[in-house]
Amino acid sequence: DTAVSQTPKYLVTQMGNDKSIKCEQNLGHDTMYWYKQDSKKFLKIMFSYNNKELIINETVPNRFSPKSPDKAHLNLHINSLELGDSAVYFCASSQDLTQYFGPGTRLTVL
Amino acid sequence: GQQVMQIPQYQHVQEGEDFTTYCNSSTTLSNIQWYKQRPGGHPVFLIQLVKSGEVKKQKRLTFQFGEAKKNSSLHITATQTTDVGTYFCAGRQGGKLIFGQGTELSVKP
Numbered sequence: 001d002t003a004v005s006q007t008p009k010y011l012v013t014q015m016g017n018d019k020s021i022k023c024e025q026n027l028g029h030d031t032m033y034w035y036k037q038d039s040k041k042f043l044k045i046m047f048s049y050n051n052k053e054l055i056i057n058e059t060v061p062n063r064f065s066p067k068s069p070d071k072a073h074l075n076l077h078i079n080s081l082e083l084g085d086s087a088v089y090f091c092a093s094s095q096d097l098t099q100y101f102g103p104g105t106r107l108t109v110l
Numbered sequence: 111g112q113q114v115m116q117i118p119q120y121q122h123v124q125e126g127e128d129f130t131t132y133c134n135s136s137t138t139l140s141n142i143q144w145y146k147q148r149p150g151g152h153p154v155f156l157i158q159l160v161k162s163g164e165v166k167k168q169k170r171l172t173f174q175f176g177e178a179k180k181n182s183s184l185h186i187t188a189t190q191t192t193d194v195g196t197y198f199c200a201g202r203q204g205g206k207l208i209f210g211q212g213t214e215l216s217v218k219p
Contacts, residue, residue: 041196043153043209056206090152097207098143099200101152 003027004102006091012108013081020077021105023091031055032074033099034066035090043090049074081109114201116210124218129186131213133199140202142175142182147212148195156184189217 004025013019025032033056034046048056049068063079074091086109091102113136123129133142141160145153157166159175159182166173170193172185186193196214200207 041147041212041214043198043212045206048206097202097205098155098158099145099153099207100155104152 004091004093004100006089006102006105008105009103010106010108012110014110015081015083017081018077018079019081019107020075021089021091021107022073022075023102024073025091025093025100025102026072027093027095027100029093029095029100030071031094032068032071033092033094034074034076035092035101037088037090037104039087047074047076078107081107083109085109114199114208114210116199116213118213119211120214120216122216122218123189125191126188129189129193129215131184131197131199131215133182133184133201133210135180135201137203138179139182140179142179142202143200143207144173144182144184145198145200145209146195147198151195153198186215189215191217191219193217 006023031050033048035043037043046058046060047066051071052068065077068074088104088106090104092099115134117132143158144156146156147153157173162179163177164175170187174183194217196212198212199210
């Protein structure tokens, strides 16, 4: 009965690799988000989708590509991973801007 | 663009002491939300304030929204070890939330 789920929970990979993180919500929300939380705990929005449509695209390298196959899923694909991509990535969903966060994916790039 | 500043960045208290974190925005906010993130966890919504001067309480937590709707505070009375975590405020800018930098609270038993 998890509301917002993400996989994997941990991801350790080498520089230059491509990886994906998956997110699913069963709350029936229309809007989903990806956030990046750095080592200083700063939470920064990356993308937002409303009913499968991209509505927010912050200044994020185009190595990051979100994909929303339906309104319950929002995946994040990252190409050519760099050391600076190491962070915790949170998926979230909302209906009225109140954010329901997933458990996070800790990405470590070696 | 809108900035949301939060202070202090860290606060270490003895169990039983009070704790306050402050949030200031460069622009007027339509509303402000507060979240708590436990160590190793994810942010969890605590509350939303909408009205100028609004004060809301949740047990030992008191949330205030400034008269000008540009600042907010969260006060915890008599902290407990279960209060440990990072507290974030978030202000609305258009269709997204802008998060403050967070205040990390540690409580010494």
